[in-house]
Amino acid sequence: MPGQDEIEAMQAHKENLRQRAVVRKAVSEQHGILKKW
Structure with a gap:
């Protein structure tokens, strides 16, 4: 079983x-919005 730290x-x-x-x-x-201008 994995330890608490691993989880x-x-x-x-x-x-x-x-x-x-x-x-x-x-x-x-945002890039898409910028390209529209």
Whole structure:
């Protein structure tokens, strides 16, 4: 069984990836808005 530290590390990693995806989506949307001008 994985230890508590490993579980927390995995959860932090998933949260990191999720936040990066959100940021990437926001950035690409902003670029799309900029291109329209």
